[in-house]
């Protein structure tokens with residue numbers, strides 16, 4: 001593989017990220033110079049004890065929060081210091097989120113939830129959006145429940161809708177925070193397998209935070225964190 005094509009395999013990269021949270025006495029140096037890169041088609045697990053900064057890092061990588069220092073590139077574009085508008089556009093175009101507490105809109109149908117990111121992007125017609133959402137819901141095994149409201153779906157089914165929604169705009173990167181956290185073994189396996197197989201087929205990178213050692217073991221790379229930094233185990 002040429003140096004150039006290897007370079008272009010890196011879809012997400014950050015360098016020297018620092019983040020402080022809280023005020024005054026309570027101010028915490030949460031991220032202490034974190035560098036990370038993710039390549040297409042690979043699944044990365046970020047692991048580490050509670051409070052070490054995993055979710056904070058995922059928020060930075062997802063352009064949902066601004067670091068105090070450091071740089072971040074998404075799909076080759078330097079995003080640190082870019083405008084809110086540019087960050088929102090890059091987020092909609094390149095990122096998919098499966099966050100445990102990033103709720104679906106439960107009062108809307110599975111189909112509407114999956115169409116939502118496509119609506120925001122505004123590239124497809126209504127018929128195209130519906131066809132794509134139906135196809136995604138079929139691939140997560142919910143072909144017969146596309147019109148069910150979120151409230152009428154089980155936790156595992158909601159999580160599968162979240163996976164379909166994360167894939168809606170064919171993002172370069174999927175960020176997942178404890179994607180299987182509140183699921184039983186069977187649903188946890190299903191969601192993990194779906195996430196990885198669908199993303200691998202499409203050459204996406206997946207970065208997931210997990211406390212589950214079985215899930216971490218099945219990822220291509222495990223990146224342990226301690227006290228706001230990556231460490232080698």
Ligand SMILES: Nc1ncnc2c1ncn2[C@@H]1O[C@H](COP(=O)(O)OP(=O)(O)OP(=O)(O)O)[C@@H](O)[C@H]1O
Nearest residue numbers: 021022026028030049050051052053054055056057
């Ligand atoms: N708004 C805030 N103000 C002050 N400290 C905060 C704030 N948000 C998070 N923190 C602290 O930052 C640290 C990192 O939090 P973070 O949620 O990133 O950890 P985590 O590794 O994801 O933990 P967990 O595995 O429990 O989800 C924690 O010590 C937390 O208490």
